Amino acid sequence: MKKTDLSNASIHRLIQKAGAPRVGDDAVEELKIILEEVAKKVSREALELSSHAGRKTVRAEDVRLAVKRLFRE
């Protein structure tokens, strides 16, 4: 079972916003998969950082540090 979380309409709008005259459904599916992968990676890292800080709640600071560790080095 493949339950996706981001709506196709929202992803379509994001690609259109970049200035695309036409957006293929396959492009929407592809970008959706990619964004969900990024969300998964960042969330796992953020969760680990929140536990490390002694919290049960994931906070913006965890997400920020997770992104920094994953993508900006």
Next chain:
Amino acid sequence: MKKTDLSNASIHRLIQKAGAPRVGDDAVEELKIILEEVAKKVSREALELSSHAGRKTVRAEDVRLAVKRLFRE
């Protein structure tokens, strides 16, 4: 004006899926901003690649090559 495209509920679910016991609203906002930034970058690159291929429609292959160029080198 700040019009965001991804729903807070969907981002909340993605963080929960990673196993977070509680998810702060601030974490949802932060991850949303990040995912929209990624979408914008990938979309712009994909649009350029589709034009380069002589198409007006952005396709999955453009998105895949865009991601490859942006993140996997």
